Amino acid sequence: MSIEVQHINKTFGTFKALNDVSLNFPDGELVALLGPSGCGKTTLLRVIAGLEYADSGRILLDGIDATDKDVRQRRVGFVFQHYALFRHMTVFENIAFGLRVRPRGERPSEKEIRAKVTRLLDLVQLGWVANRFPSQLSGGQRQRIALARALAVEPRVLLLDEPFGALDAKVRKELRRWLRTLHDELHISSIFVTHDQEEALEVSDRIVLVNKGRIEQIGSPREIYDRPATSFAYSFIGAVNEFRGHVEGGYVRVGDEKLHFDGRDFKDGQQVIAFSRPHDTEIVSDDQSEDGVSARINRILGSGSVARVELVANGDAREGRKDFFEVEIPGAELQTLGLSTGQRVKLRGRRLSVFSDQNGNQTS
Amino acid sequence: MAGVAASFDARSSTAGKFEANPATRDSPWVKFVVIGLGLTYFAVFLLLPLIAVFTEAFRKGAETYFQALVEPDALSAIRLTLLAAALSVPLNLVFGVAAAWAIAKFQFPGKNLLITFIDLPFSVSPVVAGLIYVLVFGLQGWFGPWLHEHDIKIIFAVPGIVLATIFVTFPFIARELIPLMQAQGRDEEEAAISLGASGLQTFWRVTIPNVKWALLYGVILCNARAMGEFGAVSVVSGHIRGETNTMPLHVEILYNEYQFAAAFAVASLLALLALVTLLLKTYVEWRARHSASEEHA
Amino acid sequence: MARNINKRVLPGFGLSLGFTLVYLSLIVLIPLSAVFFKTAGMTPAEFWAAVASPRVVASYKLTFGASLLAALINAVFGLLLAWGLTRYTFPGRKIVDALIDLPFALPTAVAGIALTAIYAKNGWIGGLLEPYGIQIAFGPPGVLVALTFIGLPFVVRTVQPVLEDLETEFEEAAASLGATRWQAFQRVVFPALFPALLTGFALAFARAVGEYGSVIFIAGNIPMVSEITPLIIITKLEQFDYRGATAVASVMLVISFVLLLIVNGLQAWTARRTGRTV
Numbered sequence: 060m061s062i063e064v065q066h067i068n069k070t071f072g073t074f075k076a077l078n079d080v081s082l083n084f085p086d087g088e089l090v091a092l093l094g095p096s097g098c099g100k101t102t103l104l105r106v107i108a109g110l111e112y113a114d115s116g117r118i119l120l121d122g123i124d125a126t127d128k129d130v131r132q133r134r135v136g137f138v139f140q141h142y143a144l145f146r147h148m149t150v151f152e153n154i155a156f157g158l159r160v161r162p163r164g165e166r167p168s169e170k171e172i173r174a175k176v177t178r179l180l181d182l183v184q185l186g187w188v189a190n191r192f193p194s195q196l197s198g199g200q201r202q203r204i205a206l207a208r209a210l211a212v213e214p215r216v217l218l219l220d221e222p223f224g225a226l227d228a229k230v231r232k233e234l235r236r237w238l239r240t241l242h243d244e245l246h247i248s249s250i251f252v253t254h255d256q257e258e259a260l261e262v263s264d265r266i267v268l269v270n271k272g273r274i275e276q277i278g279s280p281r282e283i284y285d286r287p288a289t290s291f292a293y294s295f296i297g298a299v300n301e302f303r304g305h306v307e308g309g310y311v312r313v314g315d316e317k318l319h320f321d322g323r324d325f326k327d328g329q330q331v332i333a334f335s336r337p338h339d340t341e342i343v344s345d346d347q348s349e350d351g352v353s354a355r356i357n358r359i360l361g362s363g364s365v366a367r368v369e370l371v372a373n374g375d376a377r378e379g380r381k382d383f384f385e386v387e388i389p390g391a392e393l394q395t396l397g398l399s400t401g402q403r404v405k406l407r408g409r410r411l412s413v414f415s416d417q418n419g420n421q422t423s
Numbered sequence: 424m425a426g427v428a429a430s431f432d433a434r435s436s437t438a439g440k441f442e443a444n445p446a447t448r449d450s451p452w453v454k455f456v457v458i459g460l461g462l463t464y465f466a467v468f469l470l471l472p473l474i475a476v477f478t479e480a481f482r483k484g485a486e487t488y489f490q491a492l493v494e495p496d497a498l499s500a501i502r503l504t505l506l507a508a509a510l511s512v513p514l515n516l517v518f519g520v521a522a523a524w525a526i527a528k529f530q531f532p533g534k535n536l537l538i539t540f541i542d543l544p545f546s547v548s549p550v551v552a553g554l555i556y557v558l559v560f561g562l563q564g565w566f567g568p569w570l571h572e573h574d575i576k577i578i579f580a581v582p583g584i585v586l587a588t589i590f591v592t593f594p595f596i597a598r599e600l601i602p603l604m605q606a607q608g609r610d611e612e613e614a615a616i617s618l619g620a621s622g623l624q625t626f627w628r629v630t631i632p633n634v635k636w637a638l639l640y641g642v643i644l645c646n647a648r649a650m651g652e653f654g655a656v657s658v659v660s661g662h663i664r665g666e667t668n669t670m671p672l673h674v675e676i677l678y679n680e681y682q683f684a685a686a687f688a689v690a691s692l693l694a695l696l697a698l699v700t701l702l703l704k705t706y707v708e709w710r711a712r713h714s715a716s717e718e719h720a
Numbered sequence: 721m722a723r724n725i726n727k728r729v730l731p732g733f734g735l736s737l738g739f740t741l742v743y744l745s746l747i748v749l750i751p752l753s754a755v756f757f758k759t760a761g762m763t764p765a766e767f768w769a770a771v772a773s774p775r776v777v778a779s780y781k782l783t784f785g786a787s788l789l790a791a792l793i794n795a796v797f798g799l800l801l802a803w804g805l806t807r808y809t810f811p812g813r814k815i816v817d818a819l820i821d822l823p824f825a826l827p828t829a830v831a832g833i834a835l836t837a838i839y840a841k842n843g844w845i846g847g848l849l850e851p852y853g854i855q856i857a858f859g860p861p862g863v864l865v866a867l868t869f870i871g872l873p874f875v876v877r878t879v880q881p882v883l884e885d886l887e888t889e890f891e892e893a894a895a896s897l898g899a900t901r902w903q904a905f906q907r908v909v910f911p912a913l914f915p916a917l918l919t920g921f922a923l924a925f926a927r928a929v930g931e932y933g934s935v936i937f938i939a940g941n942i943p944m945v946s947e948i949t950p951l952i953i954i955t956k957l958e959q960f961d962y963r964g965a966t967a968v969a970s971v972m973l974v975i976s977f978v979l980l981l982i983v984n985g986l987q988a989w990t991a992r993r994t995g996r997t998v
Contacts, residue, residue, distance in 0.1 A: 110446055110892050130445055130895045137896040143889035147911040157897030160907070212897055439809040440888065446895035446904075447807070447888050453901075454808050461801040462816070468869050469822050471844060472834035479837050518743045525737040528730050537740070539984065543748055546980040548930025550950035551969045554957065555751035558758055563962055565754065589747055612730050622731035644824070651827025653933035654950065658957065671829040671933070678833050678937065687837075690830040697825035704825075705818045 060121045060215040060248050061086045062107060067116035069102055069272075076102040077113065078272035084216075084250060089242045091259035092252045094269035095295065100252045101220055103269070107250070108218050109133045120215065136214030140221040142205040144193035150204050151176055151189040157212035179207040182241070199230040203237075210245075219251035223258065235262045256296050260284060268292055290414035293334040300340050300384045300406070302333040302352060303416060311413060319350045320411045330416045335408030337387040342368065343405040344396050351405030354384055356398055366393045370406070476694045479687035491677075491685035492692065499665045500673035500689070503581065507656075507669060508649040511589040515645055519596030520638075524630070527604030528612065538601065544593040552590045553658025556583055579661030584669065587655040592648045596641035603637045604630075636711035640704065647700040651693060752973070759970040762963055770967035779949040782860060786948075787928035790867035795921045798875025799913070805876070806883045820877070823870045828933025835866055836938040858940030863948060866934040871924030878920035882913055882990070915990035922986055926979040930972065 062084040069077040076099045084090055092100040105111035107118060109130035117126045125133055144153050154176045158167055167175065180186045183203040193201055202222060209217060222238065223231040239262050242249055253259050259266050260280040268275040268283060268291075275295075276288040287293040294301065304313035306325040311318045311333045318333060325331060343351050354370040361367050370384040384406055388396075398404070441447040449457075481488055491497060522541060526534055544552065558564045560577040570577060577583045611633065615625040631638070653671040660667045662676065670693055677686035759767065770776070804810075805817050823831065839846045839856040846856055856862050886909065894904035932950040939946045949972060956965035 108896060110444070110896070112445060130892070131898050131900065134898075135896060137893065139889050139893060141887075141889065143887065143893040145890060145893075145908055145911075156894070156899070156907070160894070160897065160899040160903045208893075208897070439807070441807045442809060444888055444892070446892040449807065449901060454804075457800055458804045458808060458810055461797065461804040464797040465801065465816055465819075467845065468865075468872055469819055471838050472831060472869065473819075473822065473826075475834045475837045475844070476830060479834075518740065521736040521743075522740040524732060525740055529728065529733045529737070531733075531737065537744075539980070540744060540748065542980065543752070546926055546930070546976040546983075547752070548932065548950050548969075548972055548976065550932050550953050551755070551930070551972055551976075554953060554965060554969050555754050557957065558754035558962070558966065559751050561962075586747075590751070593747060609730060616729055625730070626732070647825045651825075651830070653827060653829040654931075657932075658954065671827045674827075674829050674833065675937075683837075686833060690827075690833060693827045693830045694834075697822060697827070697830075700825040701818050701821055704821065 061119075062216060062248065062250075063117075063119035063122070064103070064107065065117040065119070067103070067106060067113045067118070069099075069106060069111070069113050075272050077106070080116070080272070080274060082267060082274065082277070084248060085265075087246045087248055088264040089239070089249045089251070089262065090265045090267060091263035092250060092267050092269055093256060093259040093295075094254065094275075096254055098269045099272040100254075100269045104218050104220055104250060104252050107216075108135050108137050110137070134212065134215050136209030136212065136217045138202070138205050138209050138217070138219040138222055140224050142193070142201045142225075144201055144205055144208070146193055149190050149192055150180075150185070150196070153193070153204060154179055154208045154211050156208065175211065179211055182210070183207045197230075198226045199234050202226065202234060206238075206241075210247075214247070217247050217249040219249065221252050221254070223253070223255075231258075238262060260296070268295065270295070287334075287412070290332050290334070290416070293412060293414070298337050298385055300335045300337065300386075300408075302335075302408075303331070304333070305330050306413075311411070313352050316352050316405075317350065318352060318408060318411060320408070320413055325413065325415065331413050332416045333408065334412045334414070335406075335410070337367070337385045338365075339409045340384070340386045341407045341409055342386055342388065342396060342398065343407060344398065344402070345405070348405050351407040353403060353405050356400055356402045356404060359393070359398065359400060361390075364390050366390050368393075368398065370404070473694060476687055476691050479683060480691040482687075483684040487684050488688045488691075491682075491688035494685075496665050496668065497673060497685075497689055500668045500670045501692075503584065503668065504650050504670040506581070507585050507588045508646055510585050511592050511649045512642060512646050514589060515592055516596050516638075516642060518593075519598075519600050519641060522597045523600035523604045523634075524626075526601050527607070528609045541594050541597050541601075544590050549591055549652065549654025550658060552655040553587050556586050556590070556659050560586075578659050579663070580667060583659035584656050584667060587659045588649050588652055591652050591655050592645045595645035595648065596638065599637045599641035599644075600634055603634055607633055636707055636714065640707045640711070643700055643703050643707065647697065650696055755966055755970050755973055758963065758966040762967060766963070767967050770964040771971050775943050775947070776949070776952055776968060778944045779947050779952050782863060782946065783929060783949045786860065786863045786867050787925050787931075790864055790871050790928050791921050791925035793868050794871045794875050794924045795917060798872065798920060798924075799879055799917060802876045802879040802883055806880055821873050823872050828870065828931070829937070831869055832866060832934040832937035835869060835934065836862070839865055839938065857938050858946070859942075860939075860946050862938035862940065863935055863946060866938050867928040867931060870931055870934055871928050874924040874927065875917065875920035878916045878923065878990075879913055882916040883909075886912055915986060919983060919986040919990055922979065922983045926976065926983065929979070930976065 064080060064082040064084075067077050067080045069075075078099075080099075080103060092103060094100045102111060106113050109125070109128060113126075117124060119125065120133065145156065148156070155172050158172050158175065161167075176189070177186065180189055183206060185200060185203055185207075188196060188200060188204070193204070196204065206219075206222075223234055226234065235258055238251075251263075260283070263280060265277065266280055266283045267277050270291050276283060276292045278286075283292065284296055287296060293299055302311060302313045302318060304311045304318075306312075306327055306329045307317065308327065309319060309321070311320055311331055320333065354372055356368060357371050358369040359366060360369070365387050366389070368386045368388065370386065372382045386406065522537075525531075526538065557578055559566060560570060560583065561567050562571060562578070564578075577586070611629050612625050615629045616622075620628065651671060652669075653675070656669055657672060657675070660669070660672055662668060662672060664676065668676065670689055674686050674690050674693070677689065762770075801820065805813060805820075836843075836857050838844050839862060841847065841850050841855070841857070843857070849856065856865055890908050890912070891904050894908045899907065930950060932948070932954075935948050936951055939948065939951075941947050941951060949968065953965045953968050953972075956962075956968065
């Protein structure tokens with residue numbers, strides 16, 4: 060089912076959770092709503108579900124206006140962060156719940172319910188826990204049961220709120236691979252909320268990046284990672300080195316040093332932030348080089364094919380610059396450069412991405 | 424989503440998160456019926472009796488009212504009530520703290536049984552509570568003959584009243600402290616000891632500040648019950664006017680003598696005490712929540 | 721033991737536990753045991769005559785019947801009040817919430833005479849009912865009124881915290897699965913509340929069974945009709961029938977202990993069910 064969100068606004072007291080959000084979720088995709096804590100992503104998910112009403116704007120489900128429809132009529136499957144399994148019911152009863160509360164005329168027979176619940180239990184590979192209570196299951200198992208319960212009512216769309224948030228790292232990895240496989244099997248339109256960029260990049264077909272109640276960028280994981288559209292997108296996704304300064308000819312001037320870049324789109328004197336991914340950052344062992352920002356090597360990690368070098372700003376931390384840098388270089392190059400801890404070097408970006416820094420409110 | 428969660432909480436304390444949530448909101452007529460029935464019940468069983476006490480007390484005018492309060496027997500009843508509370512509350516306070524310290528900070532066998540025993544006086548009828556002291560100290564009781572020989576009066580005298588009051592208020596402070604101190608564990612005390620504090624310093628500077636609101640809460644409830652106890656005290660008192668009458672017993676005597684206005688006048692003092700108790704209790708609850716939410720912030 | 725005490729980090733174990741045990745024994749355990757020692761000194765026939773005479777049996781029926789009914793009334797209206805106080809905002813909510821505990825704070829004798837004044841023939845409510853031939857004070861209905869009053873806070877105060885702590889998630893989940901509001905209450909909320917409701921009911925019942933002060937003013941105390949068991953004990957004492965009083969008291973004590981065990985069991989069940997300690 061397609062979901063369309065038009066000009067949604069939502070305020071809690073003085074806090075603006077969603078600010079004129081418009082979005083299209085195409086049919087059958089697994090979409091991640093990604094953003095930092097408090098960015099409004101969960102609120103958006105709850106507005107789509109009908110668990111929260113927007114102050115203004117419209118929600119279209121399959122092209123039909125559902126803005127005023129009750130959560131009970133929207134036929135969306137919602138999976139809660141803390142599962143919200145009914146404690147006094149067995150796993151079986153939990154999954155059967157949505158079928159048993161249907162009006163008498165639409166309610167399946169006991170036999171049909173039994174068959175369906177068994178099928179769903181098999182789907183989530185937990186047939187053997189049918190008669191247990193939620194308290195007797197592990198976190199990962201509870202999450203899978205919560206998913207099966209949501210699927211039982213044959214929802215038109217599946218909404219998952221931080222589905223792996225409460226799980227430990229190992230189970231989280233397993234479960235997200237499993238969710239991806241499940242989605243490939245069922246092809247039900249799904250939206251999941253996460254603050255974990257790695258999770259979004261690995262699992263989803265498409266990422267919606269949210270910040271401060273607004274959408275920053277929409278795109279495939281590849282696009283989001285390789286071509287961040289805004290400075291927020293750049294700093295939120297993946298590790299990044301950040302340099303602040305202003306434009307001066309073909310350079311970004313950072314303090315009294317400069318970084319070369321192709322500055323056609325910028326006026327002289329404009330405040331900017333320049334980003335460079337660790338693998339796109341170069342180390343120049345000559346600290347007298349004219350191009351580059353100086354730093355001191357703090358630690359060298361890893362001795363395999365790729366080495367990670369951690370650096371700190373050289374000497375006194377100068378204004379407008381982050382103090383820590385990270386550079387990934389091939390192990391061989393590490394040898395050639397002959398780098399050692401404590402050494403003073405300069406840093407340069409191979410592919411420097413520069414964004415104007417109007418308000419200077421960089422989220423870090 | 425810490426930001427959103429925080430604003431949810433802020434809302435819940437002010438306007439009711441349940442009414443703002445489409446999944447937990449009840450239809451207006453359900454709300455109307457529930458509140459209507461609930462408040463009617465509340466009014467008939469709680470509010471009316473409270474109002475009746477004061478209306479009846481002033482039925483014969485303010486003069487009769489104050490006369491009933493300054494009459495010597497009334498004053499003596501007030502004194503005895505204050506005495507009983509002044510003895511039983513501190514004793515039960517010391518007991519409550521000691522019991523909570525032992526139970527919450529140490530492991531020993533039979534702990535659950537001990538907790539059950541501490542709760543016992545709550546489930547014993549006040550009349551039985553009075554009776555047991557008669558069986559121990561009364562003329563036909565275990566120590567009765569010996570006490571009589573030495574001319575010590577416990578039953579039908581002030582000591583009996585104090586004992587009965589201690590019994591019925593026995594668990595109040597302990598049962599506020601035990602669960603709280605158990606939940607707090609002993610990490611902070613161990614930290615204090617490891618930093619060189621003595622046992623007493625640890626107790627006064629770490630333990631007591633952590634439980635002060637629960638302690639106060641227990642004291643307030645304990646005091647209310649101590650001043651208001653009727654059944655147990657009635658059994659051991661002997662109803663000697665001006666000597667062994669507490670305020671509730673004095674109310675009974677006046678009432679049985681058909682001095683209704685005077686009975687309600689003394690009763691109104693006790694009702695005021697109840698209202699002050701509720702006010703203090705609400706304040707302490709509010710303060711305790713307040714300091715708890717500060718800790719979480 | 722000495723070895724263990726030396727190993728404890730925190731001081732004061734021996735002192736605090738010792739004091740606790742001595743005080744508990746002196747004030748509670750030894751005096752209570754007097755009831756059973758005294759009863760043990762009676763012959764079975766004597767005991768039976770004291771605890772099973774028609775007048776005493778009639779008092780059991782009244783005491784337990786009225787207590788049960790009062791606890792049931794409080795279960796229904798207590799749940800209603802707890803729901804209203806946690807789920808809705810309305811003017812005066814905080815005052816109502818604070819006054820719910822009035823029966824805990826108001827001396828029972830005061831409650832007794834106040835209720836009598838209201839429910840007597842010339843009282844505010846008694847006067848309204850009198851034309852219909854309904855008489856509440858000075859009869860069994862009066863006992864019921866007094867026991868309802870003193871048991872009122874128990875259900876509200878046990879259900880309320882559970883209702884407050886219940887995450888909205890459960891009702892949201894039910895709604896997203898298509899349940900109506902009533903279905904969500906009936907199948908999701910009520911089962912979660914039930915152990916607390918039962919605990920409150922049992923507490924109210926236990927309190928009512930032993931109640932004396934508020935009842936004797938309004939009951940009329942007519943033997944065989946409106947005489948409660950605690951009053952039987954008092955009457956026997958006043959007639960210097962110590963053995964009879966003690967025998968009846970021992971019956972009440974045993975019942976109290978059983979009720980206490982039931983309540984403890986229920987609270988453990990509530991804790992398991994809701995993950996909170998009561």
